[in-house]
Amino acid sequence: MSDTPAHSVAFVRETPIPPADPPATERGVIKWVRENLVSTPANAVMTVLSLVAIYWFLALLVPWLLNGVWNAGSIRECREIMAGSGGGCFAVLTERWHQLIFGRYPTDQYWRPTVAFVLLFVALAPVLFQTVPRRLLIFTGLYPFLAYWLVWGGSILGPIFALAGFAVGYIAYSRLVDRSFAMGFFGGVLAAIVTWWITGFLADATGNVMALETVESRDIGGFMLNLILGTVCVSLSLPLGIVLALGRQSSMPIIKWICVVFIEFIRGVPLITLLFVANVVLAYFLPPGSNFDLILRVIIMITMFAAAYIAEVIRGGLAALPRGQYEAADSLGLDYAQAMRLIILPQALKISIPGIVNVAVGLFKDTTLVSIIAMFDLVGMVRGPILASTDWNGVYWELFGFAAFLFFVVCYGISQYSQWLERQLQTDRR
Amino acid sequence: MTVMTDPPRESFRLSMLLNDTRYRSYTFQFIALIALFLFIGWLISNAAQNLEDLGQDISYGFLGESAGYDINQRPIEYNSQDSHLRASIVGVLNTLIVAFLGCITATVLGVVAGVLRLSNNWIVAKLMAVYVEAFRNVPVLIWILIIFSIMTVSLPGPRAFRGEDPSSSMLFDAFAFTNRGVYAPKPIWESGSMIVVITFLLSILAIFAYRAYAKKLLYDTGRLLPTFWPSIAIFFVPTILMFFILGRPISLEYPELRGFNFQGGMQIRGSLIALWFALAIYTGAFIAENVRAGIMAISKGQTEAAASLGLRPNRIMNLVILPQALRVIIPPLISQYLNLTKNSSLAIAVGYMDITGTLGGITLNQTGRAIEAILLLMLFYLTISLSISAIMNVYNNSVKLKER
Amino acid sequence: MKKSVFLGALAVSGIAAGAASAATLEDVQARGELNCGVNTGLVGFAAPDANNNWQGFDVELCRAVATAVLGDPDAVTYVPLTGKTRFTALAAGEIDMLSRNTTWTFTRDNDLKFEFVGINYYDGQGFMVPRELGVTSAKDLDGATVCIQTGTTTELNLADFFRANNISYEPVPIETNAEAQQQYLAGACDVYTTDASGLAATRAAFENPGDHVVLPEIVSKEPLGPLVRHGDNEWGDIVRWTLNALVSAEELGVTSANVAELANGTDNPEINRLLGTEGGLGEMIGLENDWAKNMLEVTGNYGEIFERHIGENTPIGLARGLNAQWTDGGLLYSPPFR
CATH class of the missing domain: 3.40.190.10 (Periplasmic binding protein-like II)
Structure with a gap:
């Protein structure tokens, strides 16, 4: 406290002045706009150009969406209803949605692929998210058999016996693996084959148990076919890709050579030529009289294609592991199989996950190529039966837009998951 | 001092082939080799059996036969009486044309989008993010079909240019954008035009020489020569001078509407444009991501270090950031080029006559020689891929960080 | 590897499904x-x-x-x-x-x-053109752009016909009939050629079939x-x-x-x-x-x-x-x- 008399100074400020607001140009929206949109003249020009582009795009898109006709029997009706308002003829989607999604699948059986699709998420959950209880992995193991039964129908015994073969094989493997990995592996394979051979007779004898109406592979189409090809081929190509990657890293020259040739050959040719092979040429190379489903031949080819790419991703993961990990495994006295199974692969796979997801997204998109070999997937349905029909000839944007939208939703979802996972993995390492 | 004696040498026993790690790998390889040969042998014997049953054989004689069909885009002379082999070569050249154009456009688009996505202009960055995500997440086949539909449905047909009061008109009387493609003036090379072209090529060489000299001067003496304006001058002045000195030996042939179509000039067909653009925009989205990743991979410290050395911003970019970023960007860039080339086989969806459309399309249909045609098709793509990979390996080795 | 049974089961059903031999x-x-x-x-x-x-x-x-x-x-x-x-x-x-x-x-x-x-x-291969072009014969089609469906004998007949009459044309190969129709209607080609039955079917699907004519020439036996x-x-x-x-x-x-x-x-x-x-x-x-x-x-x-x-x-x-x-x-x- 000062002793200066109060009257000797005209005015004493006893409380601090409240801070003045920053100038209007330096706060709130205006500041944000100044900094982010018009910081330099060049920047301002770009902003204006962007706004024009956005306006132009929306001016096309919004009336098309808002004035769309959702209820009409043909493109001519659509045009009458719209009377030149420039809307889209979305009636084609409401009328043909079942063909776009399910292909020629029997109409009264749509619940089956739908259930299989919903269960797919349950089965994938423990694989995708570490927080989900591990016990669900059992369901993941059962899912392929369940899904096969649901989608293709037939007696449930087929998938059950197939599963039994794997179970027996696994038991034999776990008994024998203590002796050596090779013994366990071949023992397991042998046990599985014997089981399938025996149950083959059983299946013939017992006939139909809990049989669902059988659906021919040929009748499977639409977006469902894309999803089936995508999931089946990715899951099949993963183990194959691991084997190829290990083979390519192997010190045994012949094995390495075989893997290198396989991988480079597959990666060197476009998928479409492999599909031509599946469609046109493969039949020549199978025993006379045998006849594979086209869908099966395509699955084989796409799986080989994906496996080669996944092998390269995993090879990257293997190469990124510090040498010390290999040496540590050696110094523990682990043999090759143990070292790979317990030390190297778990880490290498973890590093490779983002790459594998990228391959998976690319593969899923590439399943549209089957439309070129006359399979009626989503794009095939659009280009074939729907656009060729008298009713809907000329409805391009609505159909292609719908197809693009479905693919975008799925692929964007997967890539967002992949980015999330990458962040998770990063925090782990820090 | 003790002398180490070798352990007693074991004599080789048969069981060691399975149990001894020294020999086991031979066993495995032997088994794998036998299995491979058996598998290949099985395939070949099946094929032989099947072909015999059908009374067919494997023969490449069809390549010499007359093809019988016409191709619209012919980089080399071709008519329907030429052989299937020549038709295939036309296809190969068409593939290379679309791949080359696509790669260049994709690179430009990708670099621009990648850099703009890191721009501090919020709206531009977001717009680029939308572009990248929209194109990366939708199959390229759908994009090709969409762009092809845009081309055919939105652009006017040549008929719209006709009549007293045409609904469309040519740009500068030189360019016509129709749904059959874009028509542009074509240069006519008269005598003496070679000299102009050579002058032009020489002046490009001169630009490089001048820049190398400027750089050397900078490193030797520290003197900074201007490069931008002299380069521009060297680029234009000699060629234009030569052009006029020789009495304008190069003239332009303008397209004009005659009969059903525009005649004269240069036509870039709709199928080529659709394929080219679709591939470029699609691949550009991937390249944008690579470029962004490459730039972000360079730590901020590099920029700051360069700034503290007193370098100006554009020199920081040219001398410090780009050389490092390029090492990250180029390998994935080249594999994107490879993908683009392979994706160009989707030409078949829009009727562009590339190798898949000629050899793998009409030739295969007309001759029924499926095995032979597809084998040749695969060999062609394999050759391209392997050569690009080889170039990539050479490059990778040359830019590898020399760690000492 | 879990899903390989999928393949196995499919393979079994696939092989069982078809066996072709001489009989x-x-x-x-x-x-x-x-x-x-x-x-x-x-x-x-x-x-x-x-x-x-x-x-x-x-x-x-x-x-x-x-x-x-x-x-x-x-x-x-x-x-x-x-x-x-x-x-x-x-x-x-x-x-x-x-x-x-x-x-x-x-x-x-x-x-x-x-x-x-x-x-x-x-059948036989024919040509369809818009009525407004005023074309009455296929021989008037010099310089025209022609849409063809690929993978058929159509391309060969077309090449032969134009060669025999010594007139030029620009072929636009299209994979499916629907896409050929789109191209033709949008005016990307002047002529659509395929089997006469296919032309009739395609024309029937048009909004105004009367605006298009099928030319009298049938250029091939099909x-x-x-x-x-x-x-x-x-x-x-x-x-x-x-x-x-x-x-x-x-x-x-x-x-x-x-x-x-x-x-x-x-x-x-x-x-x-x-x-x-x-x-x-x-x-x-x-x-x-x-x-x-x-x-x-x-x-x-x-x-x-x-x-x-x-x-x-x-x-x-x-x-x-x-x-x-x-x-x-x-x-x-x-x-x-x-």
């Missing part, structure tokens, strides 16, 4: 299904409708053969095939017969080792017919005589409406032999004697099939023309059932 008839009967190759989508000839049932002129032949062989018109697996895949699918035994508007040519018959068993549609593999003559005979039975039935006045009545016996011995009440012709080709009766009950005779799918009362609206009975001035002439 196609036995295979078809053992399988209980006829595998029939059809077009991927050509309205009127073969196209799946909104309920996913295959419909069309070519499809009826598959149904007829299935009825003759298996007694069930629906025991057919339709295999949609493109121009590229049709021959391999047949050669590899994926299908038992191909009924996909395929032109009978020398090389297909001999070099590709197939057997054309007859002609179910006499005898379209079903085909089977070389080497199995018994099977070839079955398909051949199924087609002949359809044609004969029309000539003899047997329709789906009166076939049951006529099968009780008539005064016309040829009808009796056709319908199996006399002569035992069916057994000679390894079928029941009343095979043709069963078949005609389901599909009707050639004329009925024609009218139902592509005739003048359908949107496609094709006249019989060359495809009329020989008695009406057409080319349909079935060998006698004797």
Whole structure:
């Protein structure tokens, strides 16, 4: 406290002045706009150009969406209803949605692929998210058999016996693996084959148990076919890709050579030529009289294609592991199989996950190529039966837009998951 | 001092082939080799059996036969009486044309989008993010079909240019954008035009020489020569001078509407444009991501270090950031080029006559020689891929960080 | 590796599903299904409708053969095939017969080792142009842009025609009929060329069919017919005589409406032999004697099939023309059932 008399100074400020607001140009929206949109003249020009582009795009898109006709029997009706308002003829989607999604699948059986699709998420959950209880992995193991039964129908015994073969094989493997990995592996394979051979007779004898109406592979189409090809081929190509990657890293020259040739050959040719092979040429190379489903031949080819790419991703993961990990495994006295199974692969796979997801997204998109070999997937349905029909000839944007939208939703979802996972993995390492 | 004696040498026993790690790998390889040969042998014997049953054989004689069909885009002379082999070569050249154009456009688009996505202009960055995500997440086949539909449905047909009061008109009387493609003036090379072209090529060489000299001067003496304006001058002045000195030996042939179509000039067909653009925009989205990743991979410290050395911003970019970023960007860039080339086989969806459309399309249909045609098709793509990979390996080795 | 059983199970079902050998008839009967190759989508000839049932002129032949062989018109697996895949699918035994508007040519018959068993549609390649172009003859088309569907003999005929008349053109190859239609309507090509039947079908689907004319020139002979593999003559005979039975039935006045009545016996011995009440012709080709009766009950005779799918009362609206009975001035002439 000062002793200066109060009257000797005209005015004493006893409380601090409240801070003045920053100038209007330096706060709130205006500041944000100044900094982010018009910081330099060049920047301002770009902003204006962007706004024009956005306006132009929306001016096309919004009336098309808002004035769309959702209820009409043909493109001519659509045009009458719209009377030149420039809307889209979305009636084609409401009328043909079942063909776009399910292909020629029997109409009264749509619940089956739908259930299989919903269960797919349950089965994938423990694989995708570490927080989900591990016990669900059992369901993941059962899912392929369940899904096969649901989608293709037939007696449930087929998938059950197939599963039994794997179970027996696994038991034999776990008994024998203590002796050596090779013994366990071949023992397991042998046990599985014997089981399938025996149950083959059983299946013939017992006939139909809990049989669902059988659906021919040929009748499977639409977006469902894309999803089936995508999931089946990715899951099949993963183990194959691991084997190829290990083979390519192997010190045994012949094995390495075989893997290198396989991988480079597959990666060197476009998928479409492999599909031509599946469609046109493969039949020549199978025993006379045998006849594979086209869908099966395509699955084989796409799986080989994906496996080669996944092998390269995993090879990257293997190469990124510090040498010390290999040496540590050696110094523990682990043999090759143990070292790979317990030390190297778990880490290498973890590093490779983002790459594998990228391959998976690319593969899923590439399943549209089957439309070129006359399979009626989503794009095939659009280009074939729907656009060729008298009713809907000329409805391009609505159909292609719908197809693009479905693919975008799925692929964007997967890539967002992949980015999330990458962040998770990063925090782990820090 | 003790002398180490070798352990007693074991004599080789048969069981060691399975149990001894020294020999086991031979066993495995032997088994794998036998299995491979058996598998290949099985395939070949099946094929032989099947072909015999059908009374067919494997023969490449069809390549010499007359093809019988016409191709619209012919980089080399071709008519329907030429052989299937020549038709295939036309296809190969068409593939290379679309791949080359696509790669260049994709690179430009990708670099621009990648850099703009890191721009501090919020709206531009977001717009680029939308572009990248929209194109990366939708199959390229759908994009090709969409762009092809845009081309055919939105652009006017040549008929719209006709009549007293045409609904469309040519740009500068030189360019016509129709749904059959874009028509542009074509240069006519008269005598003496070679000299102009050579002058032009020489002046490009001169630009490089001048820049190398400027750089050397900078490193030797520290003197900074201007490069931008002299380069521009060297680029234009000699060629234009030569052009006029020789009495304008190069003239332009303008397209004009005659009969059903525009005649004269240069036509870039709709199928080529659709394929080219679709591939470029699609691949550009991937390249944008690579470029962004490459730039972000360079730590901020590099920029700051360069700034503290007193370098100006554009020199920081040219001398410090780009050389490092390029090492990250180029390998994935080249594999994107490879993908683009392979994706160009989707030409078949829009009727562009590339190798898949000629050899793998009409030739295969007309001759029924499926095995032979597809084998040749695969060999062609394999050759391209392997050569690009080889170039990539050479490059990778040359830019590898020399760690000492 | 969990999902490889998927593959295993599929493989088992796939191999079980088809086994092709020389004795196609036995295979078809053992399988209980006829595998029939059809077009991927050509309205009127073969196209799946909104309920996913295959419909069309070519499809009826598959149904007829299935009825003759298996007694069930629906025991057919339709295999949609493109121009590229049709021959391999047949050669590899994926299908038992191909009924996909395929032109009978020398090389297909001999070099590709197939057997054309007859002609179910006499076609020829024509041109369609917008009326406003004022073109009246294909020879006026110098410099025109022509849309063609790839994978057919069309390209070759076109090249030959323009070469023979020494006029130039610009071919625009298109994969599917729908896309060709889009190109043509948008004016990206001046002319659309394909088989005259296809032109009629395409034109019928237009908003204003009157704005387009089909030019009088028919530049090629396109005898379209079903085909089977070389080497199995018994099977070839079955398909051949199924087609002949359809044609004969029309000539003899047997329709789906009166076939049951006529099968009780008539005064016309040829009808009796056709319908199996006399002569035992069916057994000679390894079928029941009343095979043709069963078949005609389901599909009707050639004329009925024609009218139902592509005739003048359908949107496609094709006249019989060359495809009329020989008695009406057409080319349909079935060998006698004797």
